[in-house]
Amino acid sequence: MKSPITGKEMILTKERRSVDFRKESFEIVFHCYKCEDSGEQFTTTALDEINTNQVYNQYRAKHNIPFPDEIIGIRKMYGLSAAKMSEILGLGINTYRQYEAGEIPSTANAKLIQMVSDPKVFIEMTELCTTLDDKTKAKYIRKAQELAEERQRTLLDRSLKEYLSGGHAADIYSGYRNPCFEKFTEMVVFFAEKISPFKTKMNKLLFYADFLMFRESCFSISGMRYKAISMGPVPNNFQGLFEYLANRNEVDILMTEFPQGYTGEQFVARKDRPFNASLFTAKELETLEKVAAIFKETSTADIIKLSHSEEAWKKNQKEKSVISYEFAFELHHI
Structure with missing residues (x-):
């Protein structure tokens, strides 16, 4: 400028x-x-x-006020327009839309939005709404009941995903995103398609993508936490996360033996499991493409060296600490 x-x-x-x-x-x-x-x-x-x-x-x-993506997600969960969600919650007709666009709710309205993420509470609120006709109420209640039943059927799997991804609230260590297992999965599939990296390089690609996105928007892509270990920054619980994805056939992880005597785990995309771009914004996709282009030809050994020169790693590696996304503002190599 x-x-x-x-x-x-x-x-x-x-x-x-x-x-x-x-x-x-x-x-x-x-x-x-x-x-x-x-x-x-x-x-x-x-x-x-x-x-x-x-x-x-x-x-x-x-x-403890929900972020816009969480507010949007709660509404979409029930298949409602922003105006209808405002109506059910007893808010002004444009209020919910404004919250989705970034306006910060009052503490009371924030709590109300968080509570209605529970289908049982949503059903109660719908029943109490005096401006909806009986047919519309029945439609919304049926959708919520189906959602509650689906949640019960998938309880164990959801609990495992929450455990692997942390299940924590959005904060500076998650890039102010609630962890999104689905987005993290697609990020792994994306880099497997574009680069077919070994595990250590995959960890660095994920780190650079999330932290680059935060540097430019103050929000990460996946909401994952990253730790500084000896080999550089890695997603917390990365071993369990990758095992889960491989067991669910989201991606193939191939074992390769090298002449030096060690074994490497390489991520390879499956032909029957393409990358789903619809989960991402245009800016997020641009960020993924940028990271892939910059590091496509970078060897695993070299990307380790690059990550070791980042303040995010240097300031946290001694204690193997979780890395604050504020270190995104100090990235050197992207």
Whole structure:
């Protein structure tokens, strides 16, 4: 970006700054361009969004307020429009749509939205709604009952997925996403199709994709947590996650013996299991493609070295700690 004062290219700077929101103070990594000659700072719409999202994300996490993707997911679960969901919850006709677009709900409305994610509560709310006719009520209640039955049938599998992915609430260690096992699965399938990497490289590809997405939007793709181990950043519980995917035939993991005497596990896409792009936004798909293009020809040994030079690994490897997504702002190699 060129300085509107001197016309010279400005440097993108990142500095810690306290920002007030709703009578509270939050520390963020403030992004701006700085004119070296005048000392003045400038932002773009994209940088304003990154700065604002950091504040909003911390506020939501602190007060247990659902994030937009969760709010959207709850509505879609019942097959309703945003207007109908507002009607059932007793909100203004456009209120739920505004929450989906990023407006932060009050604490009371946030709790109401979280409660209605339970089909039993949704049924109760539908029955209490005085503006719906009996036929419409019956339709919505039937859908919720089917959902409750489906949840009961898949309880063990859902519990296992929650255990493997962490089952935690969105916070800075998940990239302010609730873990999405389905998206994580598709990310693995994507890189298996594009690159067929060995396990160690797969872990780094997943790390770079999630952290790059966070750097540019303040949200990860999968909601997975990553730990710093000796071989570099890896998804938490990666061994169990990959075993589950292989056992479910989501991807093939082939054992390869090398002349040096060690064995490698290579991810290979299945012809009968193509990548499902419909789960991702255009920006998320762009991020996956970018990571694949940058690291396609990078060897496993080299991507380990690259990951070892990242602050995300260096600052956490001693204690093998879970990595804060704030380190995304310090990525060097992408």
